[in-house]
Amino acid sequence: EAGVTQFPSHSVIEKGQTVTLRCDPISGHDNLYWYRRVMGKEIKFLLHFVKESKQDESGMPNNRFLAERTGGTYSTLKVQPAELEDSGVYFCASSQGHSWYEAFFGQGTRLTVV
């Protein structure tokens, strides 16, 4: 069974540009989460989808971040326009609807804004 897959693994963009991160959860997992780790700090929650609906987006930093989950399958996280402080590693995780405890993480996307 394929795990959680994230694309790209690395992205370097200039300040002011737009970047879109993609996450493919484990097939059949209703819950999809985005997290971010800024260098040296803890992994922080960004938002949570249940199928295609946003369940909780309380961790989204500001309106430059937009997450979508079309059809309840893969998800994208767009940053527009990117700022220097957006640099970090963005993780996606998924879990089943009835066994939400175990969240499986992807390998992360390392975003560097220069």
Add this chain to the structure above:
Amino acid sequence: GENVEQHPSTLSVQEGDSAVIKCTYSDSASNYFPWYKQELGKGPQLIIDIRSNVGEKKDQRIAVTLNKTAKHFSLHITETQPEDSAVYFCAASMGSGGSNYKLTFGKGTLLTVNP
């Protein structure tokens, strides 16, 4: 909201020794406490978890203890091996549905096991 403190930030041990990482949490409503191991270039991988109705859980060389009264939980690794070297994260969740599924993480502990 929930706050999780993790100590130490770095830990170096000799192969075969034990390693202990400690975390405290602030919200007494939290009831699920997983531990993740992150190796270089990979995402966090769940290695063990404990729920609030249990005080201790073991899985081979790894054990986790939970003290709900004191609001702290610990990871114990015995007979450490070089492949145990990684960053370890503790986390807490209320886990009662809806937005409470989200995990609040500690800052991580870099464990180095010296051969």
